[in-house]
Amino acid sequence: MKVREIAEKAKKVSFSLVDIPTDVKNRTLLRAARIIEEKRDVIREENRKDLSAGEEKGLSKAMLDRLLLNDKRINGLIQVLHDVASLNDPVGEIVKMWKRPNGLRIGKMRVPLGVVGIIYESRPNVTVEAASLCIKSSNAVILKGGSEAINSNRVLVNILKEAAALEGFPEEAIQFIDTTDRSAVKEMLQLDEFIDVVIPRGGEGLIRFVAENARMPVIKHYKGVCHVFVDEFADLEKAWNICFNAKVQRPGVCNAMETMLVHSKIADAFLPTMIEMFKKAKVELRGCERTIKYDPDYVKPATEEDWHAEYLDLILAVKVVDSLDEAIDHINTYGSHHSDAIVTENYTNGMKFINRVDSAAVYINASTRFTDGNVFGLGAEMGISTDKVHVRGPMGLEDLTITKYVIFGDGQIRE
Amino acid sequence: MKVREIAEKAKKVSFSLVDIPTDVKNRTLLRAARIIEEKRDVIREENRKDLSAGEEKGLSKAMLDRLLLNDKRINGLIQVLHDVASLNDPVGEIVKMWKRPNGLRIGKMRVPLGVVGIIYESRPNVTVEAASLCIKSSNAVILKGGSEAINSNRVLVNILKEAAALEGFPEEAIQFIDTTDRSAVKEMLQLDEFIDVVIPRGGEGLIRFVAENARMPVIKHYKGVCHVFVDEFADLEKAWNICFNAKVQRPGVCNAMETMLVHSKIADAFLPTMIEMFKKAKVELRGCERTIKYDPDYVKPATEEDWHAEYLDLILAVKVVDSLDEAIDHINTYGSHHSDAIVTENYTNGMKFINRVDSAAVYINASTRFTDGNVFGLGAEMGISTDKVHVRGPMGLEDLTITKYVIFGDGQIRE
Numbered sequence: 001m002k003v004r005e006i007a008e009k010a011k012k013v014s015f016s017l018v019d020i021p022t023d024v025k026n027r028t029l030l031r032a033a034r035i036i037e038e039k040r041d042v043i044r045e046e047n048r049k050d051l052s053a054g055e056e057k058g059l060s061k062a063m064l065d066r067l068l069l070n071d072k073r074i075n076g077l078i079q080v081l082h083d084v085a086s087l088n089d090p091v092g093e094i095v096k097m098w099k100r101p102n103g104l105r106i107g108k109m110r111v112p113l114g115v116v117g118i119i120y121e122s123r124p125n126v127t128v129e130a131a132s133l134c135i136k137s138s139n140a141v142i143l144k145g146g147s148e149a150i151n152s153n154r155v156l157v158n159i160l161k162e163a164a165a166l167e168g169f170p171e172e173a174i175q176f177i178d179t180t181d182r183s184a185v186k187e188m189l190q191l192d193e194f195i196d197v198v199i200p201r202g203g204e205g206l207i208r209f210v211a212e213n214a215r216m217p218v219i220k221h222y223k224g225v226c227h228v229f230v231d232e233f234a235d236l237e238k239a240w241n242i243c244f245n246a247k248v249q250r251p252g253v254c255n256a257m258e259t260m261l262v263h264s265k266i267a268d269a270f271l272p273t274m275i276e277m278f279k280k281a282k283v284e285l286r287g288c289e290r291t292i293k294y295d296p297d298y299v300k301p302a303t304e305e306d307w308h309a310e311y312l313d314l315i316l317a318v319k320v321v322d323s324l325d326e327a328i329d330h331i332n333t334y335g336s337h338h339s340d341a342i343v344t345e346n347y348t349n350g351m352k353f354i355n356r357v358d359s360a361a362v363y364i365n366a367s368t369r370f371t372d373g374n375v376f377g378l379g380a381e382m383g384i385s386t387d388k389v390h391v392r393g394p395m396g397l398e399d400l401t402i403t404k405y406v407i408f409g410d411g412q413i414r415e
Numbered sequence: 416m417k418v419r420e421i422a423e424k425a426k427k428v429s430f431s432l433v434d435i436p437t438d439v440k441n442r443t444l445l446r447a448a449r450i451i452e453e454k455r456d457v458i459r460e461e462n463r464k465d466l467s468a469g470e471e472k473g474l475s476k477a478m479l480d481r482l483l484l485n486d487k488r489i490n491g492l493i494q495v496l497h498d499v500a501s502l503n504d505p506v507g508e509i510v511k512m513w514k515r516p517n518g519l520r521i522g523k524m525r526v527p528l529g530v531v532g533i534i535y536e537s538r539p540n541v542t543v544e545a546a547s548l549c550i551k552s553s554n555a556v557i558l559k560g561g562s563e564a565i566n567s568n569r570v571l572v573n574i575l576k577e578a579a580a581l582e583g584f585p586e587e588a589i590q591f592i593d594t595t596d597r598s599a600v601k602e603m604l605q606l607d608e609f610i611d612v613v614i615p616r617g618g619e620g621l622i623r624f625v626a627e628n629a630r631m632p633v634i635k636h637y638k639g640v641c642h643v644f645v646d647e648f649a650d651l652e653k654a655w656n657i658c659f660n661a662k663v664q665r666p667g668v669c670n671a672m673e674t675m676l677v678h679s680k681i682a683d684a685f686l687p688t689m690i691e692m693f694k695k696a697k698v699e700l701r702g703c704e705r706t707i708k709y710d711p712d713y714v715k716p717a718t719e720e721d722w723h724a725e726y727l728d729l730i731l732a733v734k735v736v737d738s739l740d741e742a743i744d745h746i747n748t749y750g751s752h753h754s755d756a757i758v759t760e761n762y763t764n765g766m767k768f769i770n771r772v773d774s775a776a777v778y779i780n781a782s783t784r785f786t787d788g789n790v791f792g793l794g795a796e797m798g799i800s801t802d803k804v805h806v807r808g809p810m811g812l813e814d815l816t817i818t819k820y821v822i823f824g825d826g827q828i829r830e
Contacts, residue, residue, distance in 0.1 A: 015747050018770055092770070098792060104781060106791055113803055114773070192626075196803045211607075217632060217804045238826040245828035332430050354821050355433055355507070358529070366519055366824025375829070376521055376820070377513060388528055388611045389632045390805040393820045405791070405808045406769050409781025411653040413660035414790070 003187040006175045007194035010115045010140040013172040017138040018112060022089040024168050025136050032132075032163035033081040039159060040074055046151040047124070054148050062252075066122040067149055077128045077156075080380060084132040087379040090398045091138045094406070102412050108403035112138040114196035116400065117188055118382075119144045119210055121202035124152035130199075131160050131174055133382055137400035140173040142195060144188060146202070147180030154178060185209070192216040199395075201383050219390060221383035223310045224254030224338035226368045229327040229353070231344035232265040238365055239343040240274055245367040246341070248281045252312045254384060255339045255361075255371040259307060259317040261327045264290070267320050275299065283314045290320040307334040324349050328356045335359060338386055339368040360386060360393035418602040421590045422609035425530045425555040428587040432553040433527060437504040439583050440551050447547070447578035448496035454574060455489055461566040462539070469563050477667075481537040482564055492543045492571075495795055499547040502794040505813045506553045509821070517827050523818035527553040529611035531815065533797075534559045534600055534625055536617035539567035545614075546575050546589055548797055552815040555588040557610065559603060561617070562595030569593060600624070607631040614810075616798050634805060636798035638725040639669030639753035641783045644742040644768070646759035647680040653780055654681075654758040655689055660782040661756070663696045667727045669799060670754045670776075670786040674722060674732040676742045679705070682735050690714065698729045705735040722749040739764050743771045750774060753801055754783040775801060775808035 036043065047069040054064050069077075090110050097107035116139045120126045127143055134141035145153040157176040164171045177184050189198065192215035200210035201221045211218050228246050230239045246257035262270060271294045278285055279298055285291070286302040299318070306317040307330070321327045331340050341363035342353040350364040361371045371393065373381025378396030385391045391399040451458065462484040469479050484492075505525050512522035531554045535541045542558055549556035560568040572591040579586045592599050604613065607630035615625035616636045626633050643661050645654045661672035677685055686709045693700055694713055700706070701717040714733070721732040722745070736742045746755050756778035757768040765779040776786045786808065788796025793811030800806045806814040 015743075015771065015773055018773075019767075100790070100792055104785065109769075111773070212630060215627060217802060219804070235826070241826060241828050249829055328430075352434075354524075356430065358430055358433075358526070359819065361820040361822060363822040364824060366822055366827040367829050369829035370519065370822065370827070371820070375515070377515055387632060388817055389634070390817075392817055402803055402805075402807055404774065405776040405786070407776060407778045407781055407785065409779060411650070411656060412781040412785070413656050414664055414782050414784040 003177060003184050004191060006177060007115065007142060007188065007191045009172050010142055010175045011194035013170045014112070014114045014140040016170065017140060017173055018091060020138055020169060025089065025138070026085040028135055028163050028167040028169040029081045029085040029132055031167050032160050033078045035159045035163055036074060036078055036081070039155075040071070043069060043074060043152070043155055046155040049151040050149050057148070059148065063122060063148070067124070067152070069124055069152055073125060077125055080125070080129050081132050084136050084380050084397070087136060087397055089136065090401045095403060103410060104412055105408040107406045107408075109406045110398070110401040111404050113400055113402055115140045115142065115194060117142045117144065117195045117198040119185055119188070119198065119200045119202070119206065121146040121206060122149055124149045124156060126201060127153045127156045128160070129380060130382060131157070133380060133397055133400055135164075135169065135173070137397050139400055140175065142175045142177065142188065144177040144185060147182075150178070150180055186213060189214040189216075199382060217390070219385050219395065220387050222338075222386035223336050224256070224384075225258050225308065225310050225334065225336040226255055226338055227259045227261055227331045227335055227340045228257050228368065229261040229324075229331070229340070229342045230263060230266060230270055231324060231342055231346060231349050232263040233346035233349060234263075234266055234270070234343040235345050236270055239270060240277060242341065242343055242365070242367050243274060244277050244281070246369055247278070247283060247316050248314070249367075249369055251314050253369075254310075255368050256312070257316065257368055258309060258311055259319065259334070261330060262291075262318065262320050263324075263327070264320050264322050267294070278316065281314070283316050285316055285318055287318040288320055291318045310336070324352060328353065332356075332358050336386060337388075338384070339363070339371040341366060341368050360384065418592060418599050419606060421592060422530065422557060422603070422606045424587050425557055425590045426609035428585045429527070429529045429555040431585065432555060432588055433506060435553060435584060440504065440553070441500040443550055443578050443582040443584040444496045444500040444547055446582050447543075447575050448493045450574045450578055451489060451493055451496070454570075455486070458484060458489060458567070458570055461570040464566040465564050472563070474563065478537060478563070482539065482567070484539055484567055488540060492540055495540075495544055496547050499551050499795050499812070502551060502812055504551065505816045510818060518825060519827055520823040522821045522823075524821045525813070525816040526819050528815055528817055530555045530557065530609060532557045532559065532603055532610045532613040534603070534613065534615045534617070534621065536561040536621060537564055539564045539571060541616060542568045542571045543575070544795060545797060546572070548795060548812055548815055550579075550584065550588070552812050554815055555590065557590045557592065557603070559592040559600060562597075565593070565595055601628060604629040604631075614797060632805070634800050634810065635802050637753075637801040638751050639671070639799075639801075640673050640723065640725050640749065640751040641670055641753055642674050642676055642746045642750055642755045643672050643783065644676040644739075644746070644755070644757045645678060645681060645685055646739060646757055646761060646764050647678040648761035648764060649678075649681055649685070649758040650760055651685055654685055655692060657756065657758055657780070657782050658689060659692050659696070661784055662693070662698055662731050663729070664782075664784055666729050669725075670783050671727070672731065672783055673724060673726055674734065674749070676745060677706075677733065677735050678739075678742070679735050679737050682709070693731065696729070698731050700731055700733055702733040703735055706733045725751070739767060743768065747771075747773050751801060752803075753799065754778070754786040756781060756783050775799065
């Protein structure tokens with residue numbers, strides 16, 4: 001089927017989804033969970049096809065790992081479906097309502113976005129996460145996964161469609177672009193007539209391509225160049241723990257720290273121990289001149305590029321700064337507006353940091369690693385938006401809706 | 416100055432605006448109101464230059480009227496500044512805050528969008544409306560008005576800058592692209608590094624151009640193909656009044672009715688009187704076959720194009736339909752998702768219409784003409800968004816903000 005026909009179908013069915021009872025949506029999700037449980041073997045078989053093809057193509061170990069659906073990850077898919085089923089249905093919620101002097105009652109009601117296109121790479125679990133959130137929020141979804149995961153994605157989509165058919169949720173609301181042809185993405189991005197919003201999840205190249213070619217709104221899930229600033233009034237124990245955790249606990253993810261900023265007045269007390277901790281954990285350090293002085297043999301010189309870098313690895317850029325303002329400027333200039341933290345016991349500095357740092361998630365005295373829909377209590381997430389309209393940070397179920405105005409009158413006309 | 420330099424300046428200053436006290440913002444707005452009062456003559460003189468140039472260029476009467484700043488309209492500008500000063504400051508509001516099991520307190524705080532670019536045509540009052548809303552919401556603004564209003568826009572921007580300088584609001588936050596060169600727009604749309612969102616206001620051509628060329632998010636203020644559906648259970652008096660008001664009270668605006676849908680079961684009782692009313696008001700009617708039968712001499716046949724048309728004039732398309740579902744389908748297919756109304760005394764039909772019609776504003780028993788930020792009680796508006804992300808319908812002060820996550824910890828690290 002052509003991409004245009006797929007999108008047209010999705011748009012057509014989308015208007016009816018707003019009226020699907022919550023119960024039907026939940027039963028669809030739980031049914032899909034049961035079918036996944038029953039078809040573990042089929043899923044693993046299809047996944048093995050992708051893995052062998054990936055090996056032949058010479059995909060990296062990391063890529064192959066992202067592609068893998070083992071029993072633990074299949075359990076994860078089942079868990080996501082249960083989690084999303086247990087969340088409140090956002091559709092139809094009236095978030096505000098007021099009365100005007102002429103008697104009109106004006107409310108803002110949550111409605112689905114309509115048709116959501118998702119363009120993603122490798123990890124096949126995104127198929128289930130994205131589709132389940134769209135089902136629960138009454139959005140039609142068009143899934144375009146990476147070519148390397150085509151067999152895994154196809155079997156998962158078929159299970160979701162089977163569950164939909166069995167429970168009376170419109171099957172056509174779950175659309176899958178079943179091709180490894182990259183031109184399908186470009187075609188999809190032209191169809192603003194049918195697709196209301198596109199969410200790219202993947203590498204920088206993919207996201208840039210989507211942003212530059214899409215005619216419809218795009219919600220970008222971009223890179224994370226996250227900072228921790230150790231203020232002159234930091235509690236040293238907290239600072240060591242938070243910085244170590246933010247860098248080392250899981251370095252390959254977008255909310256891990258990539259640059260550590262240290263106030264010059266606390267550098268003598270803080271840096272020697274911190275450098276020792278990172279050394280033991282085999283974290284490569286790239287520092288400014290003042291940082292290097294604390295361990296000239298271990299700390300390499302940082303270049304301008306390092307302040308922009310998302311290493312996603314055991315590498316850290318370190319800079320000594322002379323003021324809170326300098327730290328804030330550095331973060332707003334070099335950061336990716338994702339997640340940034342200050343460690344301080346000073347109330348005024350903490351509040352200034354919270355107010356002035358222009359990022360999706362700003363922390364006082366906690367690790368940046370907490371930026372995650374589940375950890376924040378949203379239940380599940382479509383990803384982490386680094387855009388500045390519609391939603392910033394973890395994108396949950398509510399963020400797949402928008403409010404429309406509903407107006408209840410009694411014959412009012414405008415004078 | 417180059418567009419790029421202007422945008423860079425706006426971006427740089429934008430980070431500091433979040434901390435500007437509400438009081439300084441309000442005093443800037445009220446000071447601008449006073450200067451406008453003092454400089455009425457200068458404003459009218461500059462406006463006359465635009466009007467003469469427009470006459471020479473052969474602009475239409477309607478265009479020249481939109482361009483005109485007479486005393487009444489200058490009073491309107493002063494009123495807008497007072498109104499915006501009196502609105503609540505949305506910046507810094509924490510709209511939600513909750514505590515996680517690990518003790519983290521997670522909140523969503525309203526922050527400015529950053530740098531807002533506005534690309535608009537003819538009406539110079541947009542300069543003051545847009546700038547005042549951006550000042551109050553702590554956004555930097557880049558104003559690109561139409562070439563036909565360049566002198567009027569320049570003098571108004573200079574007054575706003577003068578007020579900012581006198582009251583301590585950063586002048587660089589109000590940027591004006593002082594050129595009639597259209598290539599400046601294209602240049603502006605490439606600068607996603609510095610401009611966070613672009614709002615086009617004007618004709619369909621302008622909006623399409625912006626949507627297709629912008630690299631940053633766009634909030635479109637598109638056309639209004641608005642409907643009133645007269646249900647079989649309509650109160651006839653209400654239906655006649657609402658339909659007449661929606662078409663005739665001010666036909667040249669986006670929330671005026673362009674197509675009237677009538678249930679076949681009420682057509683005999685409703686249409687003859689309605690057609691007489693429209694006849695008296697000199698409204699040209701273009702109807703379906705069944706409509707024509709009620710007055711074959713007056714009602715012209717409608718073509719497929721008429722169902723798509725935004726006349727902005729005393730012309731109305733009329734269609735008889737056989738069911739509520741047919742009406743809803745027609746609106747969702749041919750409408751522009753702006754403002755649509757049902758006239759009915761039937762509760763279930765009214766609620767179904769509210770739920771199923773996919774428009775920014777959906778009415779029961781009221782004229783579509785109410786879709787307006789002021790009338791809705793938002794105080795002032797940037798325009799009426801017909802997009803489906805970030806904001807639908809009248810775009811007020813709150814919609815010039817976005818929430819970011821603020822997280823208050825006590826040393827928490829992720830396990």
